[in-house]
Amino acid sequence: MTFLETVRTAFTAVMSRKMRSALTMLGILIGIASVMLTVGLGQGAQQQITSQINKLGSNLIIVSSGANSGLTVANANSGTANNRTRFTTPLTLNDAAALANKTTCPDILRVAPVSTTTSTAYNGSNSDSPSVVGTTPDWVDVTARTLTEGRFFTVDESNAGSMVADIGQTTAQNLFGSDASAVGQTLTLNGQSFTVIGVLNSVGTTLSGNGDEQIVIPAGTYAQRFSTSTNMNSVSTILMEAKDKDSLSAAIQEATTTMYVMHNVTAAAPDFSVSSQQALVETIGSLTTILTALLSGIAAISLLVGGIGVMNIMLVSVTERIREIGLRKALGARPSIIMLQFLVEASMLGLMGGALGIALGIVAGQILSKAINYPVIISVAATSLALAVSLVIGIVAGVYPAWRAAKLAPIDALRNE
Amino acid sequence: MSAIVELSEVHKTYRTGSITFEALRGISLEVEEGEYLAITGPSGSGKSTLMNILGCLDIPTEGSYLLGGEDVSTMTERDLALVRNKRIGFVFQQFNLLRSMTAQRNVELPLMYAGVHARDRHNLAREALERVGLGDRTHHRPGELSGGQQQRACIARALVTNPDIILADEPTGNLDSVSTHEVLKLLHELHDQGRTIVLITHEHDVALEAQRQVQIYDGLLTEGLHV
Numbered sequence: 001m002t003f004l005e006t007v008r009t010a011f012t013a014v015m016s017r018k019m020r021s022a023l024t025m026l027g028i029l030i031g032i033a034s035v036m037l038t039v040g041l042g043q044g045a046q047q048q049i050t051s052q053i054n055k056l057g058s059n060l061i062i063v064s065s066g067a068n069s070g071l072t073v074a075n076a077n078s079g080t081a082n083n084r085t086r087f088t089t090p091l092t093l094n095d096a097a098a099l100a101n102k103t104t105c106p107d108i109l110r111v112a113p114v115s116t117t118t119s120t121a122y123n124g125s126n127s128d129s130p131s132v133v134g135t136t137p138d139w140v141d142v143t144a145r146t147l148t149e150g151r152f153f154t155v156d157e158s159n160a161g162s163m164v165a166d167i168g169q170t171t172a173q174n175l176f177g178s179d180a181s182a183v184g185q186t187l188t189l190n191g192q193s194f195t196v197i198g199v200l201n202s203v204g205t206t207l208s209g210n211g212d213e214q215i216v217i218p219a220g221t222y223a224q225r226f227s228t229s230t231n232m233n234s235v236s237t238i239l240m241e242a243k244d245k246d247s248l249s250a251a252i253q254e255a256t257t258t259m260y261v262m263h264n265v266t267a268a269a270p271d272f273s274v275s276s277q278q279a280l281v282e283t284i285g286s287l288t289t290i291l292t293a294l295l296s297g298i299a300a301i302s303l304l305v306g307g308i309g310v311m312n313i314m315l316v317s318v319t320e321r322i323r324e325i326g327l328r329k330a331l332g333a334r335p336s337i338i339m340l341q342f343l344v345e346a347s348m349l350g351l352m353g354g355a356l357g358i359a360l361g362i363v364a365g366q367i368l369s370k371a372i373n374y375p376v377i378i379s380v381a382a383t384s385l386a387l388a389v390s391l392v393i394g395i396v397a398g399v400y401p402a403w404r405a406a407k408l409a410p411i412d413a414l415r416n417e
Numbered sequence: 418m419s420a421i422v423e424l425s426e427v428h429k430t431y432r433t434g435s436i437t438f439e440a441l442r443g444i445s446l447e448v449e450e451g452e453y454l455a456i457t458g459p460s461g462s463g464k465s466t467l468m469n470i471l472g473c474l475d476i477p478t479e480g481s482y483l484l485g486g487e488d489v490s491t492m493t494e495r496d497l498a499l500v501r502n503k504r505i506g507f508v509f510q511q512f513n514l515l516r517s518m519t520a521q522r523n524v525e526l527p528l529m530y531a532g533v534h535a536r537d538r539h540n541l542a543r544e545a546l547e548r549v550g551l552g553d554r555t556h557h558r559p560g561e562l563s564g565g566q567q568q569r570a571c572i573a574r575a576l577v578t579n580p581d582i583i584l585a586d587e588p589t590g591n592l593d594s595v596s597t598h599e600v601l602k603l604l605h606e607l608h609d610q611g612r613t614i615v616l617i618t619h620e621h622d623v624a625l626e627a628q629r630q631v632q633i634y635d636g637l638l639t640e641g642l643h644v
Contacts, residue, residue, distance in 0.1 A: 005529055016517040327513045330474060331574070332502020332530040334495050409494075410474045414513075 006337070010345040013317075014352070024313045025353030027306025028393060032357025032386050033364060034299035039382050040365045042292025044375035046285060052204075053281050059242040060142065060277040061108070061252055063099070063259060065091045089271045090234035093219070095262050096136075099240060104258055107251035109243045112139035113235040115222050121175060121215060122188040128174035130167070130213040132189065134222020134235075140166075140200075142241045145211075150183035150198030158218035165189070166198040170212040189215060192225055248278055306353065307393040314346050314401035325405050326413025335406040342402035343395060350394020354387050361386075420483075421581050421613050422448035422471065427480035427490075429466050429636075440466040442636035443480070448582065448615060453608040455616045455627035455642075463636040465586075468617050472505055472584050473497045485581045502530050506575025508585035512567040514559040514574075520546060521555040524574045531578060545573040549603060565596030572603060582613045589623055601626050 014021045096113035099105055115134040120127055133139070140152045153164050165187065167175070172182040182196045194217065203211035219235075227234070242251035256274050265271055318325070325338060333341075365376035429441040440463045448454050458464040469475040470482060473489050476497070482490040489500055506527075507513075514523045524542040533541070546555050549569040551562075559567055568588060575583050585604065589597040605626065608614050616627055621642065624630050630642040 012517050323513065324515060327509075327515070328526070328530075329498060330472070330501060330507050330513075331527040332498050332578075334498045334530075336495070337530065411469045414474065414509075 003340075006340055006344050007348070009341055010348050013345055014348055017317075020313060021349060021352075024309055024349050025356060027309040028303065028350055028353025028390050029306075029357040029360060031299065031303030031306045032354045032390055033360040034302060035296050035389075036358060036361030036378055036382060036386055037364055037368065037376070038295040038299050039292060040361065040376040040378045041368075041374075042288055042295070043377040043379060043382070044369065045292075046288045047377055048375055049284050049288065050281055053277050053284075054144075059109075059245060059248055059251075060144075061240040061242060061248070061255060061274060062276070063091060063095070063238040063240070063255060063272055063274050064236075065089065065272050089263055091236070091238055091272065092233040093235060094233060095259065096235065096238050098258050098262050099238060099255055101258075105251070105254040107243050107247040107254055108240050110138040110142050110241045112136050112142045112239045113219060114139065114237045114239055115219070115227065115235045116237075117226055119190050119215075119226075121171065123175040123185065126175045126177075128171045128213065130171045130215045131209060132222070132226060133214055133216045134219045134226060135216060135239075136219050138241075139216065139239065142239045145203070146201045147198045148201050149181060150196070152198055152216075153218050158220050160218075161220040161224050162218060163192060163194050163221060164197045164218065165194040166200055166216045167196055168200050168210075168212040168214040169202040170210065171215060172196075172199050174213075187215075190225060242276075245278075248276055252276055303389070303393060307350075307397045310346055310349050310353075310394060311397035311401060313349070314342060314398055315404070317345070318342065318401045318405045322408065322413050325408055326410050326415075329408070329410040330414060338408075339402045339406035342405045343398045346398025346401065347391055347394035350390045350392075350397065351387070354390020354393075357390065358383055358386055419450055420447040421450050421452075421485055422446065422615070423481075423483040424470075425481055427470060427477040427482060429463075429470065429475070430478045440636055441470070441477070444633075444636070444638050446631065446638060448613060450613055451608075451611050453604075453614045453616070453626075453628040455618060455624035455630045456633060457618055457621070457624045457630060457642060458633035459619060462633045464617060464619075464633050466636075467633060468584065468586050471582075471615060472507060472586075473501050498530075502527055502578065504581040506578060506580040506583040508568070508571050508575050508583065508588045510587035510590040512559070512564075512571045512591075514567055514570060516559050519556045519558055520551060520562065520570045520573075523559070523570060524577050527574060527578045541577050542573070545577040546570065548576065549573045563596070564592050565599050568592060568596065568600050569603060572600070572607075576607070576612075582615055583607065584615050584617075586617045587619070588616070589618070589620070597623070 091113070093113055096111050099108060100111040112135050117132050118129060119132050120129045136158055137152055137155055140147070147166065148169070150166070152166055153162065157164055167182060175187055176182045176185055182199050185196050186193050187196060200214065200216070205211070223233070240251065240255060242248045252274055259272050259274065260266065260270070263271055328338060362378050365378050369376040424444055424446040427441055427444045428439065431438045431440060444467065456464065456467065466475070470477055473484065476492065477490050480490065481488060484500065485504055487500070489497065492500065515526070521542050524545055525538045528538040528541060543552070543555060546552055549572050551566060551569055551573065554562060554566060559570070562570065588600055588604070592600060601623065604614055604616070608628070616624070618624050624642055632639050632642060
């Protein structure tokens with residue numbers, strides 16, 4: 001008897017008791033579907049977070065004032081970083097210049113000091129309340145932004161304190177409407193007139209706020225017109241770009257060492273913090289993974305219940321088909337063949353339940369992702385794993401019933417009426 | 418002629434807790450190749466126990482059983498399964514056909530366990546079904562066949578492996594007189610073609626169909642047919 005024939009025999013047996021088989025599979029089906037959905041949601045969340053963070057610029061390193069934890073750095077652009085601790089030494093343009101030194105910081109490619117505030121901009125009766133960012137021309141590269149229209153300001157404009165501005169998509173629309181080009185137009189900010197020279201690409205809402213509702217102006221201009229600090233040189237944060245992914249940790253090390261020297265502090269009592277997007281991605285990534293694992297674990301309990309259901313039905317099946325087993329033995333089926341037959345039958349119930357569960361998971365994932373407007377990613381790896389798990393559950397649930405069937409004495413089995 | 422079945426001094430004792438029951442108390446029996454033997458006996462005589470031992474479904478507590486020259490009295494269940502598959506064709510009172518399968522697939526079953534290739538299996542099963550007059554019923558399921566037809570399918574299944582002996586346990590017990598006649602006629606023809614048949618029955622007129630009769634009573638065997 002070949003394995004294929006055993007499979008065929010098992011299939012016939014499963015199909016000849018359709019209702020019972022369907023109900024048995026239901027347990028596995030629900031379990032697999034819920035695990036698939038949980039993992040799919042987790043992977044979707046992971047992907048969304050990663051893509052959001054990547055929008056902020058890859059290999060991005062952030063220096064902020066105050067010895068903050070890495071996670072709070074996400075809010076660095078909101079301009080509150082300076083106010084966190086009373087005795088914090090503010091970051092300055094001198095710090096930025098030291099970090100840009102290629103001799104001491106060879107792994108840092110670009111540096112962009114950033115000062116941020118919020119204000120209301122006007123164009124006639126149109127208004128918008130963007131965040132106002134004062135920075136250097138490198139900012140556009142460091143944060144991986146591009147311009148859909150016009151150009152970014154130059155070093156000369158920054159040094160000269162020119163009244164020019166690059167604005168986000170939403171800000172452009174709110175001030176100038178969606179039909180007219182914003183470039184060349186004038187907006188009023190804090191009572192000052194700025195000429196719009198470029199419109200930034202759309203990035204949507206990122207972890208550092210709405211990237212489309214922004215007005216970016218030269219650092220020199222910001223220092224003269226917006227700085228509230230006594231020190232005209234102070235900035236909110238300093239953004240840096242590492243040369244590449246591999247030099248990221250070296251760049252962080254160099255930045256930290258440079259900042260110790262600049263601020264004359266030690267590692268025991270730093271007054272600044274250095275973090276990277278990468279660290280943020282990893283932290284959030286591991287949090288998502290833990291959450292997904294936890295939820296999957298809960299869903300897996302239903303799989304366990306499904307497995308017990310399969311075992312239960314297989315035991316009933318063995319008792320019910322005691323004559324069939326006896327007959328097969330009389331006709332020459334060895335105990336091992338009987339064992340295999342019931343094992344295959346149990347794993348078939350598991351596998352079919354699993355396959356249907358995957359189908360349900362995929363369909364439910366599609367519907368859910370549309371309903372909550374959030375990606376649900378069901379990967380090939382997760383699908384194959386789910387299939388393998390349902391197979392294993394079937395086999396494990398089948399072992400004991402199959403062993404009972406194989407062990408039956410043929411005369412006892414045939415005698416049963 | 419040589420003996421296919423050689424039972425000598427076979428005892429079978431059942432133990433249930435402290436109670437022991439001796440179902441067979443020293444049975445010696447030879448069945449020649451090509452013989453048609455009927456074993457009769459009332460219920461509780463040890464008839465079923467003897468049938469189980471002859472069919473290698475059980476092994477004796479004492480004594481030896483040579484089947485086709487092979488000692489099967491001490492074999493493991495695994496080896497007994499092989500012997501049953503190769504040497505014995507069973508015909509049961511309740512037919513024991515699998516309801517979910519066609520007659521064809523039912524007859525193929527022992528060949529499947531013997532590891533016969535699918536195409537050969539198919540042809541052999543078809544031949545066997547034609548032999549018992551069910552050539553036009555191969556794709557019917559047991560539920561779609563009459564009792565007589567089911568028993569003939571069962572005989573086809575017993576024949577298909579070309580076994581040393583055909584062991585028929587009350588083959589007419591569930592049949593009406595017409596079907597009984599059909600089945601007995603078929604067994605007769607098979608005997609005429611040289612098959613060795615052991616028929617177990619409690620009906621005298623059925624037993625008389627055979628060449629030779631033995632009777633079992635209280636676990637002991639006597640030649641002839643006692644009324």
